[in-house]
Amino acid sequence: MHEPVHLTGICHRYGRLPSLNGINLEFHPGTVTALVGGNGSGKSTLLGLLAGTLRPTSGVISGVPTNTALVPQHSTVPDLFPVTVRRTVSMGRWRARGLMRSLSRSDRGIVDQAMSCMGIADLADRTLGDLSGGQRQRTFIAQGLAQQADLLLLDEPLAAVDSTTVLMIDQAIRAEKASGTTVVIATHHWEQANTADQVIVLDRGQLATTTLTEQQELA
Structure with missing residues (x-):
């Protein structure tokens, strides 16, 4: 298991x-860990x-692992960009292995x-522009999961998604935690924050x- 990530005297x-x-x-x-706070915090x-x-x-x-996955709040890929769900998720394996290496059978299995896991297997050949907001969010979270990163960063994963997507994201986060991944989530949702081991409130x-939540104190 990798070492903890430490931030000391960080200013930006x-x-x-x-x-x-x-x-x-x-x-x-x-x-x-859940990061909470208002816009601009x-x-x-x-x-x-x-x-x-x-x-x-x-x-x-210090302690940031080499393999770190960031799932942003909003995709920078235009809606009309002709990239499929499978190819989008496969990008997680390219980040883990290197862009110049073709995907192996094992990589394709991970994809x-x-x-x-995110309930989008039946959407594999559809383009991002054909998806709903929740389906797009699940696609990009699947990309992060496919990277099999030691540090998984999620920026507002529950923003404008349906209840089914909320449940799938919650289950995926629990699975990543169980596998030893360090998970950090920026969220406006206190229900999600209260299920975390550590809640960090930022203000300006x-x-x-x-x-530390009760479950972490009892661990």
């Missing part, structure tokens, strides 16, 4: 605008720092399993509170 700015200030946190393998910025798509202005981030880029 977008130009002159501060987004995070003096953040000290740790994320342990086999746990789920720093949740997505923190996920970007963990994913390596952003760099801190100051401070140290099939991820699609089945600062750490307001950090709470």
